[in-house]
Amino acid sequence: MLKFYFILLIGFAIPTVIQCDITNLEGFLSLVKQNQSIDYPVGFMSQSNYDVVKRYFPQNIKRIFFQNKTELLDAIDKDVVIAGITTGRLAEDLEPRYHVFSSLIVSPQAMLLAPSYHERTAVYGLKNQSSSDLFVALNAAITDVQRIGSDETLLNQNNLTNLIRAYTCRQDSQLPVPNRNETTGFLREILLEKKTLLIGGIGPVDWGTHDGNYHLDQPVGFYPKLLESIVQQMGKLQGSDGVPYSDNIAFKRKYYANTSALLKDLLDSKIHATDVYLLVDGSYNGTGESCSNDTQCLSGESCKDGICTYPKEPRYLHFLTTCTTASRDSKFITKKTSGTIKTQTDTPRETPKTRWIGFVLVFAALFGSIFIILLILVRRKVPYRVQHTLRGGFGKFARLQEETEPPMDGLDAFEDQIVQSPRDNTNSTT
Numbered sequence: 001m002l003k004f005y006f007i008l009l010i011g012f013a014i015p016t017v018i019q020c021d022i023t024n025l026e027g028f029l030s031l032v033k034q035n036q037s038i039d040y041p042v043g044f045m046s047q048s049n050y051d052v053v054k055r056y057f058p059q060n061i062k063r064i065f066f067q068n069k070t071e072l073l074d075a076i077d078k079d080v081v082i083a084g085i086t087t088g089r090l091a092e093d094l095e096p097r098y099h100v101f102s103s104l105i106v107s108p109q110a111m112l113l114a115p116s117y118h119e120r121t122a123v124y125g126l127k128n129q130s131s132s133d134l135f136v137a138l139n140a141a142i143t144d145v146q147r148i149g150s151d152e153t154l155l156n157q158n159n160l161t162n163l164i165r166a167y168t169c170r171q172d173s174q175l176p177v178p179n180r181n182e183t184t185g186f187l188r189e190i191l192l193e194k195k196t197l198l199i200g201g202i203g204p205v206d207w208g209t210h211d212g213n214y215h216l217d218q219p220v221g222f223y224p225k226l227l228e229s230i231v232q233q234m235g236k237l238q239g240s241d242g243v244p245y246s247d248n249i250a251f252k253r254k255y256y257a258n259t260s261a262l263l264k265d266l267l268d269s270k271i272h273a274t275d276v277y278l279l280v281d282g283s284y285n286g287t288g289e290s291c292s293n294d295t296q297c298l299s300g301e302s303c304k305d306g307i308c309t310y311p312k313e314p315r316y317l318h319f320l321t322t323c324t325t326a327s328r329d330s331k332f333i334t335k336k337t338s339g340t341i342k343t344q345t346d347t348p349r350e351t352p353k354t355r356w357i358g359f360v361l362v363f364a365a366l367f368g369s370i371f372i373i374l375l376i377l378v379r380r381k382v383p384y385r386v387q388h389t390l391r392g393g394f395g396k397f398a399r400l401q402e403e404t405e406p407p408m409d410g411l412d413a414f415e416d417q418i419v420q421s422p423r424d425n426t427n428s429t430t
Contacts, residue, residue: 022334023099028083029056036060043072043084046202048259048282052107052330053085068205073098076335087279087328103330107281108166111138112274113320114267123300124310129269130185133178135320137187137245138273140175141234142323147171150229151326158210158222169323179239180246186272190249197231197251200262201275204255212277214255223277226325227251230276260288266319267298276325284318286310 022028032040039062044050050063064081066072072084076098087107113135117125145151146167155161169175178184180191189195204214212221235246254271256262259278264287265271286301286309294301297308315321 021099021336022083022332024101025104025332028332028334029058031082032060033058041081043075043081045069045072045084045086046259048279049085049087049330051282052105052279053103056103056105069207073333076333079335082334084333085330086333087330097336099332099334099336101332103332106164106166106327106329107279108168108324109277109326109328110280110324111142111276111322112263112266112278112280112315113138113272113322114269115320124267124298126267126269131187131272131320133183133185133187134190134272135322136175137177137183137234137237138230139169139323140177140237141230142325143169143171143175144233144236145226145229147173150233151226154222154225154229158225160210160222164327164329166324166327174237177237177239177245179241180243181241182239190272191246194250197249197273198271199227199251199253199273199275200266200271201253201255201277202257202259202262214253219253223275223326227276230325260286263287263315263319264289264298273322278315279328280314280316280321280324282315283312284310284315285312 022031036058037060039060041062041064042057043064043066045066045068047065050065054061064075066075066084069086072081072086075081076084085103113131115122115125116130116132117123117127147170155163183191190197201214204219206213206215207221207223209221212219212223214224231249231251235244235249237245253275254265256265259282262271262274263284266274267287286307287298289297289308290306291297291303291308292306294303297303298310301308301310303309310318
């Protein structure tokens, strides 16, 4: 019976050990660092997601990029990747099915515009047009949205109240802007010539109803509505003359398959600005276009290995970067009850946390077994009383009788334990 209890406890402990998962950043980093000879595949939704966290990753991380959340989650379910990394409410929505934990890295988001040409600092900048006044107006509109609390209203409406805030332009009043009739460049065309404000973004993508679903004709979610609020607020701006900019600024979204194509059109003046969700701590390394010589690349970029490249630098320095519109922390997504992790060798591996918990559970099972054994012995302990008799032999004998048994007055002889009186000596010859 005791063996049965012991085996049952061990049998319970072992499956528990096997089902331990990657549940936090420490466990993830411990796993990928324990064997540098193995490449651990990790899924990303974009190059920008990877750029944000790559400096903290060891060299044996294998990047795999996915077009949408469905492909990423399918890869996690099938153990094609050990984790997926993305930002936004999408990750939090998955918590009932997956482990979701923060990378502890905050990425500011903002709108990017092309700078004006400068022979030393921006040889890739705009030569025949200017986005300077538009840049000033967008900053003023963003700060007004944050000052009057429109962004907080959108956060509440889209269940994003736990969004990390990292503001760079908090103001108690409107930022100064040029008078409407004195504006230049793109902003003048938008206000006076009634041209459409062109906004470039990635997609169209569906990041969920909270962050934004851009598959719809009228996108819904926090980010789509935030851009609408900024454009609306830009129309209410006033210069020192007190004349409002416009009662109706029209804007249009243009989508791109990747960030490189988006930023190329930004530098080519085919769009005015990027959407509000671009990560400013991502890097720029050229348009990535195919080329055979430098003349086929943007000014300042060179053709290397058949690709237009630029010395890598943060987007924040390469482009005009507005005040932060929002901020996100990159999140890890791992499968629950995965137990083991498949690597390229197709050999299941347990995480370091699994082994540590395994030792604890085994010791707990052993001590638990000892406790149960002692408990069973204590419960089986039965009180006895001593009953003396002179019958059936020499001297006085005592019989150990259970308290639950009735007294045995007529006892003559028995085979239970017999205690002989010290006064009797069975070896005497008297």
